[in-house]
Each structure stands twice: as C-alpha cells, then as structure tokens.
Amino acid sequence: NAGVTQTPKFRILKIGQSMTLQCTQDMNHNYMYWYRQDPGMGLKLIYYSVGAGITDKGEVPNGYNVSRSTTEDFPLRLELAAPSQTSVYFCASSSTGKGAYEQYFGPGTRLTVT
Amino acid sequence: GDSVTQMEGPVTLSEEAFLTINCTYTATGYPSLFWYVQYPGEGLQLLLKATKADDKGSNKGFEATYRKETTSFHLEKGSVQVSDSAVYFCALTPRNAGGTSYGKLTFGQGTILTVHP
Numbered sequence: 001n002a003g004v005t006q007t008p009k010f011r012i013l014k015i016g017q018s019m020t021l022q023c024t025q026d027m028n029h030n031y032m033y034w035y036r037q038d039p040g041m042g043l044k045l046i047y048y049s050v051g052a053g054i055t056d057k058g059e060v061p062n063g064y065n066v067s068r069s070t071t072e073d074f075p076l077r078l079e080l081a082a083p084s085q086t087s088v089y090f091c092a093s094s095s096t097g098k099g100a101y102e103q104y105f106g107p108g109t110r111l112t113v114t
Numbered sequence: 115g116d117s118v119t120q121m122e123g124p125v126t127l128s129e130e131a132f133l134t135i136n137c138t139y140t141a142t143g144y145p146s147l148f149w150y151v152q153y154p155g156e157g158l159q160l161l162l163k164a165t166k167a168d169d170k171g172s173n174k175g176f177e178a179t180y181r182k183e184t185t186s187f188h189l190e191k192g193s194v195q196v197s198d199s200a201v202y203f204c205a206l207t208p209r210n211a212g213g214t215s216y217g218k219l220t221f222g223q224g225t226i227l228t229v230h231p
Contacts (some may be wrong), residue, residue: 033217037220041223042203042221042223043203043221044221056216086152103158104160105158105159106157109157
C-alpha cells in the first residue's frame with residue numbers, strides 16, 4: 001500500500017512551457033485534491049475531485065487544469081508556465097462520508113519556473 | 115469566507131520544554147478542525163483532529179481542544195523532543211447543512227518549530 005504517490009519530485013520549467021504533475025492513490029479514495037505551498041504560507045487548494053469524471057475549482061485555479069478519468073489518478077496540468085507558479089505542489093486524497101475527512105498527502109513536487 | 119490564523123513563528127524551544135501553538139478560526143457552522151505536521155522534505159501528515167465542540171484530539175503526546183466559544187484549537191505538548199522539529203499547520207474543513215463537505219481544507223500559514231537538545 002503506497003498511499004499517495006507523486007511524480008516528478010523536482011522539475012525546472014522555462015516560462016511558457018507546459019507539464020503535467022502526476023498523482024496516484026491506491027486507497028480507493030473518491031476525493032482527491034491539489035494544493036500549492038508557497039514559502040511561509042499555508043497550502044492553498046487549486047482543484048479538487050469528488051470522483052471519476054467530476055472536478056471543481058478551488059481557491060487558486062488560474063493557470064491549471066485537471067482531469068479525473070479513474071479513481072486512482074488525478075493529474076494536474078500547467079499550461080504556459082509562469083514564474084508565479086514556482087511552488088511546491090501536493091496531491092492528497094480522502095475517503096467519503098459524513099464527519100471529519102482525514103486527507104493523505106503525497107510527498108510533493110517542487111517546481112521552479114525560470 | 116473561512117480562515118485560519120496561527121501564531122507567528124518560528125518557535126524555538128529546548129528539549130523537554132512546554133509547547134503551545136495558538137490557532138483561531140473563522141467559519142460558519144461547525145467545522146472540523148485539524149493539526150497537520152510536515153517534517154523536512156516530506157508531505158503533510160495528520161497529527162490530530164476534532165469534529166465538535168469540546169472534543170479533544172490527541173496523538174504522540176500532542177493535544178488540542180475544540181473551543182467553540184473562543185473559536186480556537188490550540189496545540190499543546192508537555193515535553194517536546196528534538197524529533198518534534200517540524201512545521202505545524204492548523205486547518206479546518208467546513209460542514210454544510212447536510213452534514214457533509216467535500217473535505218476541502220483551509221490552512222493556517224504554518225508554524226515552524228525547532229527543538230534544541
């Protein structure tokens with residue numbers, strides 16, 4: 001049981017390039033999330049998904065796109081990378097149901113746009 | 115909208131000292147409250163949680179009590195260790211009238227804790 005895995009761990013992009021950050025979970029969780037963490041700041045929600053085929057915007061969605069074709073995978077797409085997207089990106093997942101939701105986080109992808 | 119405010123850091127303590135990290139929140143209804151911990155180079159891990167007023171979450175010697183009257187969820191530990199050095203995040207997830215949410219977390223800015231031997 002690997003939990004939440006993310007690839008790559010590090011990436012340097014030039015301005016205007018595109019890339020996809022991969023996220024996979026093996027816990028059969030319906031809910032998945034993408035966050036970004038800027039230095040000295042908390043995490044901010046980019047996009048989330050409540051199941052395969054269902055996604056919605058979070059707090060900071062501009063410049064990103066997502067898809068959810070399977071329960072396991074939730075890739076994050078950056079189009080036309082900008083320096084403002086330099087950050088650490090975390091994927092997370094949680095199970096459904098009432099009450100508190102414990103989110104399980106991946107190890108993160110550190111992205112630098114220059 | 116919902117928000118979480120943590121005490122400013124960084125916090126530096128000697129081993130075996132008492133730790134308090136303050137957290138207050140603004141939210142409608144009855145959110146669930148969490149403390150997450152991030153060790154160097156790793157993702158976040160859930161440390162403890164509380165889902166209703168007066169609930170006390172506890173784990174690894176850390177405790178926090180859900181105080182609705184003061185909208186607070188302060189993290190405490192009686193005797194810190196060097197291995198507790200990490201970044202600590204307070205967070206909440208809202209709960210709508212139906213009793214469910216999509217688990218979306220709102221985080222505080224994080225508090226860096228360094229414990230010296």
